[in-house]
Amino acid sequence: MHFKNLLLLGVFGAASAHFILEVPESIGFDDDNEGIFPCGGFDQSHRAGLPESPWPKKGAPIGVVTTHNEAIWEFKAAVVPFTNRWVSLSRNITQTAGLGSVCFSNIPGPKNPLWYGRKGVIQIAQHGHDGTLYQVSSDFTSF
Numbered sequence: 001m002h003f004k005n006l007l008l009l010g011v012f013g014a015a016s017a018h019f020i021l022e023v024p025e026s027i028g029f030d031d032d033n034e035g036i037f038p039c040g041g042f043d044q045s046h047r048a049g050l051p052e053s054p055w056p057k058k059g060a061p062i063g064v065v066t067t068h069n070e071a072i073w074e075f076k077a078a079v080v081p082f083t084n085r086w087v088s089l090s091r092n093i094t095q096t097a098g099l100g101s102v103c104f105s106n107i108p109g110p111k112n113p114l115w116y117g118r119k120g121v122i123q124i125a126q127h128g129h130d131g132t133l134y135q136v137s138s139d140f141t142s143f
């Protein structure tokens with residue numbers, strides 16, 4: 001896992017690029033298509049076999065590796081099977097800390113009790129100098 005990420009970072013050094021979702025697991029990363037809404041070029045209905053994670057309404061961490069030294073981050077979630085209806089999880093977060101690993105330590109889960117016990121996915125959007133880029137997580141369960 002860590003090794004794979006270091007390799008990707010190596011690739012990033014050579015190209016221009018963007019950001020990688022490390023935690024929770026991404027449904028897919030493609031540098032060229034990361035600007036495609038809503039999932040960076042991947043189909044949000046294809047999540048079979050990927051790890052699942054709990055997502056308490058109190059919050060859980062989101063970890064990324066970014067090559068943009070400043071950006072605005074936006075976190076949304078969608079409940080399965082309505083994976084095109086995105087609901088905001090937090091206010092926009094401005095990041096100016098520089099390149100590399102960034103951890104948003106406490107992103108709240110969905111507040112709607114109708115979601116509890118159900119699966120969802122999280123969309124991470126980075127608004128930066130090359131437009132908006134997207135990654136979507138594998139399944140989480142809110143509670």
Ligand SMILES: *[C@@H]1O[C@H](CO)[C@@H](O)[C@H](O)[C@H]1NC(C)=O
Nearest residue numbers: 072073074088090091092127
């Ligand atoms: C977050 O920032 C983006 C880009 O500036 C903007 O389009 C969006 O409306 C903002 N969202 C909120 C909730 O402020």
Ligand SMILES: [Cu+2]
Nearest residue numbers: 016017018130
């Ligand atoms: Cu970029």
